Amino acid sequence: MLTEAGPRSFDAVIIGAGHNGLVAAAYLARAGLKVLVLERREMVGGAAVTEEILPGFKFSRAAYVLSLFRAEIIRELRLADHGFSVIPRNPSSFTPLLDGRFLLLGPDPGLNHREITKFSPRDAEAFPQYEATLDRITRFVEPVLDMAPPDLAATGWKERAETIGDLARLVWRAVKLGRDLLPLLEMCVAPASRILDRWFESEPLKSTLATDAIIGAMASPSTPGSGYVLLHHAMGQTDGVRGVWGYVRGGMGSLAQAIAGAARAHGATILTGRPVAKILTEADGATGVILEDGTTIRARVVLSSADPKVTFLNLLPAESLPGKFRDRISSMDFSSGVTKINVALDRLPSFRAHPGHAPGPQHYGTIHLVSAMEEIEVAYRDALAGRPSTRPVIEMTLPSSLDPTLAPPGKHVMSLFVQYTPYTLAQGTWDDPGIKDAFADRVFRVIEEFAPGFTASVLARDILSPLDLERIFGLTGGNIFHGAMGFDQLFWLRPAPGWSRYRTPIANLYLCGAGAHPGGGIIGAAGRNSALAVLADLRRFISPRHLRHSRVA
Numbered sequence: 001m002l003t004e005a006g007p008r009s010f011d012a013v014i015i016g017a018g019h020n021g022l023v024a025a026a027y028l029a030r031a032g033l034k035v036l037v038l039e040r041r042e043m044v045g046g047a048a049v050t051e052e053i054l055p056g057f058k059f060s061r062a063a064y065v066l067s068l069f070r071a072e073i074i075r076e077l078r079l080a081d082h083g084f085s086v087i088p089r090n091p092s093s094f095t096p097l098l099d100g101r102f103l104l105l106g107p108d109p110g111l112n113h114r115e116i117t118k119f120s121p122r123d124a125e126a127f128p129q130y131e132a133t134l135d136r137i138t139r140f141v142e143p144v145l146d147m148a149p150p151d152l153a154a155t156g157w158k159e160r161a162e163t164i165g166d167l168a169r170l171v172w173r174a175v176k177l178g179r180d181l182l183p184l185l186e187m188c189v190a191p192a193s194r195i196l197d198r199w200f201e202s203e204p205l206k207s208t209l210a211t212d213a214i215i216g217a218m219a220s221p222s223t224p225g226s227g228y229v230l231l232h233h234a235m236g237q238t239d240g241v242r243g244v245w246g247y248v249r250g251g252m253g254s255l256a257q258a259i260a261g262a263a264r265a266h267g268a269t270i271l272t273g274r275p276v277a278k279i280l281t282e283a284d285g286a287t288g289v290i291l292e293d294g295t296t297i298r299a300r301v302v303l304s305s306a307d308p309k310v311t312f313l314n315l316l317p318a319e320s321l322p323g324k325f326r327d328r329i330s331s332m333d334f335s336s337g338v339t340k341i342n343v344a345l346d347r348l349p350s351f352r353a354h355p356g357h358a359p360g361p362q363h364y365g366t367i368h369l370v371s372a373m374e375e376i377e378v379a380y381r382d383a384l385a386g387r388p389s390t391r392p393v394i395e396m397t398l399p400s401s402l403d404p405t406l407a408p409p410g411k412h413v414m415s416l417f418v419q420y421t422p423y424t425l426a427q428g429t430w431d432d433p434g435i436k437d438a439f440a441d442r443v444f445r446v447i448e449e450f451a452p453g454f455t456a457s458v459l460a461r462d463i464l465s466p467l468d469l470e471r472i473f474g475l476t477g478g479n480i481f482h483g484a485m486g487f488d489q490l491f492w493l494r495p496a497p498g499w500s501r502y503r504t505p506i507a508n509l510y511l512c513g514a515g516a517h518p519g520g521g522i523i524g525a526a527g528r529n530s531a532l533a534v535l536a537d538l539r540r541f542i543s544p545r546h547l548r549h550s551r552v553a
């Protein structure tokens, strides 16, 4: 415990107990280091939390579905032993239409064929080929998530040899990808709409798939580069089934609790309610942190899972960083258009297109209340003009339909991930009285069109504007990914050219959160990869016998 009389010196201090900070802590502690995690909030998890906002109603208050989290982390940290489990969703999506039709999609190819045929027999034939192509491409990209991008700026002969080896492996795998290399290159730079238009003709199918290309992004499907966001969200798996998203049993916070449990089991100390005010630097690099209460903690290395703007612009004095690097971080794109609304419900909604309040296939997956690509474009254009969308794009989930631990018997919790709400409004701010309620009322009116009686079933609501996401979760600009996921801010360029391998211009300071490769989402790879980078660097100073498990299978 860090008490007045307790230790003030550690091998590694980690700023922030988001899932990445916790993963890094678990790997470093498992390797035998003395690790301290400092979190500003009163709970661990960052954007991966379960909060009981109304007694008996447990919300995944920010992130709500899981797929990208790396399977090897679950295995290596034995997260199942610490209470982690995922509930798969089948069907995984439901798109009701106002004309009474609906589209269900999921892991069952037979269901997909029947459902898509209702809109376009041609699309029903094309869909398995589309999924197979995405599958082959994601199998190529996925391993890249688990490695630091090759160091193109390497100068030493050993580092250069390592870079050449890494690049050769990538090129060899790209060659093996064969004819799928071209669709991959196209996905990295093209608008998602162009890719989807090439494959499909039916608007409900295209708009359902397009939501993966805009989620969390201040972009529309016609924005160049949105194809990569689509790919990014197709990369995960649930229980070994690729591309399927699941609910964490007990809410997203159960994942963070499980990682924290693993970290503690290996000896890490995790303290909440301890905001870090400053990263200490001396001539030889980072040497510790100073808390807001004035406590100084020394450490051999410092890892930050706060986003790059918080880490480099708020926690470090300007003169400690090279001007060019600082400018690059200052100009990173953190635009965002997300509002999250968590709702406690008296009963499940009954959809006009698929009636019934009893839990059914229409409730299990992600419910998309948008049925044409143009609706997304119009909503986006509002936001570009500084206005919350007149008709927002709504992604609804009802996790209590599959996980009864989340709400009292018969009651339910609902997550609404809503776009687009610009952080900076053309008129007023998100703090103006009534503005958030007026927006939530607008969202509820749209839901009411699809599910009459919905508003009457609402017991309470928690509206998180981009400004709230920034204040509560520490996400600059409300950006859910610690910086936009455009190709100009990924791989070698995340967070800045030359610094994509978790190390920073300050010796002994590492970035371990979503602002580092491979970016946003609950993936855990930045936490794991950064811990491996730290262990590789420390191996020079600590005897290998001291470092247990410093190589991961």
Ligand SMILES: Cc1cc2nc3c(=O)[nH]c(=O)nc-3n(C[C@H](O)[C@H](O)[C@H](O)COP(=O)(O)OP(=O)(O)OC[C@H]3O[C@@H](n4cnc5c(N)ncnc54)[C@H](O)[C@@H]3O)c2cc1C
Residues within 6 Å of the ligand: 015, 016, 017, 018, 019, 020, 021, 038, 039, 040, 041, 044, 045, 046, 047, 048, 061, 062, 063, 064, 065, 066, 067, 068, 274, 275, 276, 277, 305, 306, 307, 310, 338, 340, 469, 472, 473, 474, 475, 479, 480, 481, 482, 512, 513, 514, 515, 519, 520, 521, 522, 523
């Ligand atoms: C509303 C919302 C919905 C999302 N939905 C999904 C989803 O369904 N699925 C998905 O995969 N991803 C989703 N995401 C994205 C995903 O949750 C994030 O990209 C990811 O959780 C980032 O993890 P992290 O550990 O890198 O950082 P964070 O979770 O942001 O953790 C960083 C931690 O650092 C702490 N911190 C910051 N500054 C300090 C300081 N000075 N001192 C001490 N502590 C500090 C913060 O309080 C925070 O706990 C969502 C995000 C949001 C906000």
